[in-house]
Amino acid sequence: MTLAETNGITILVPGKLHPHAARRIDERFRLVMLDKADPSLVSPDMARDVKGIAGMTRIDAAFIDALPNLEIIANFGVGYDAVDAAHAGRKGVMVTNTPDVLTDEVADTAVGLLINTLRELPRAERWLREGRWEREGGYRFSRGSLRGRSAGIFGMGRIGQAIATRLAAFGLPIAYHNRRPVAGVPYAYHDSLLGLAGAVDTLICVAPSSPSTDKAINAEVLRALGADGVLINIGRGSTVDEEALIAALADETILAAGLDVFAHEPHVPEALLALENTSLLPHVGSASVITREAMADLLADNLVAWFVDGKPLTPVPETAHVGG
Numbered sequence: 001m002t003l004a005e006t007n008g009i010t011i012l013v014p015g016k017l018h019p020h021a022a023r024r025i026d027e028r029f030r031l032v033m034l035d036k037a038d039p040s041l042v043s044p045d046m047a048r049d050v051k052g053i054a055g056m057t058r059i060d061a062a063f064i065d066a067l068p069n070l071e072i073i074a075n076f077g078v079g080y081d082a083v084d085a086a087h088a089g090r091k092g093v094m095v096t097n098t099p100d101v102l103t104d105e106v107a108d109t110a111v112g113l114l115i116n117t118l119r120e121l122p123r124a125e126r127w128l129r130e131g132r133w134e135r136e137g138g139y140r141f142s143r144g145s146l147r148g149r150s151a152g153i154f155g156m157g158r159i160g161q162a163i164a165t166r167l168a169a170f171g172l173p174i175a176y177h178n179r180r181p182v183a184g185v186p187y188a189y190h191d192s193l194l195g196l197a198g199a200v201d202t203l204i205c206v207a208p209s210s211p212s213t214d215k216a217i218n219a220e221v222l223r224a225l226g227a228d229g230v231l232i233n234i235g236r237g238s239t240v241d242e243e244a245l246i247a248a249l250a251d252e253t254i255l256a257a258g259l260d261v262f263a264h265e266p267h268v269p270e271a272l273l274a275l276e277n278t279s280l281l282p283h284v285g286s287a288s289v290i291t292r293e294a295m296a297d298l299l300a301d302n303l304v305a306w307f308v309d310g311k312p313l314t315p316v317p318e319t320a321h322v323g324g
């Protein structure tokens, strides 16, 4: 298929999408919007015409089945837990994500969140803005510091490795837990998350959401992390048992937590907001103008590559076998 011939191909966008991605799709394809990825909203025309989905929303098996001519789902984001990729793979539907282009941004955010959590920088800034520096004197010394810490990374993929490189430059020893050791990675490997938590005082979660990581960071892991322990989560909220974390922060089983992701976004439990020893961000890991635009471009480039060359740029492993 030539580039010009892609104009007649229908790409469905259920829910919201980055405007640059929508613009790029609209230039090249026939863009159709839908309120949400709900099979009951699929019209007979859509069922006949839709060959691609571009989205940042949940795409389940029922929605995939409602589109019999679907060839590709292009997911906005490196994490694609919202898409039933295993079902897509079984049905011969390609799934793509947006790796690499956000790696450094998310790693930078993780380090920023870690320093904010330890050195209490957002609270110190609030102190200044509220005029308390002038009225009451300097902000208290932070209980935490990066000095003397050892970092454990849960999930040693591209982002985990980028965080490790940064923290090694800060002088921290690094260890990690992953499903299996990663070739070429020089840091100490632990074959269990509990073992890693027991060996370090700073646990950084970058693991993807999956049944095997669901609530993996539980009360036992937090106990193993210990009283100087700090948890940073930049991966997915589902990986942490939020109730157990709230309890561990409240009774100082661990020192503090910095979270960019939550179990039920955008809801953040009142108890986490009330705790002094948390630093909380609204899932902004990759959310800079430059990086979100790069993700939008990669999403659109995947659709073009699929329909023009039959080979997307960044297929997910579950659908790597799917041919164009």
Ligand code: 8YV
Residues within 6 Å of the ligand: 056, 076, 077, 078, 079, 080, 102, 283, 285, 286, 287
């Ligand atoms: C985005 C992310 O917030 O890439 C991911 O997996 O979590 C973030 O970059 C998300 O994809 C936006 O939908």
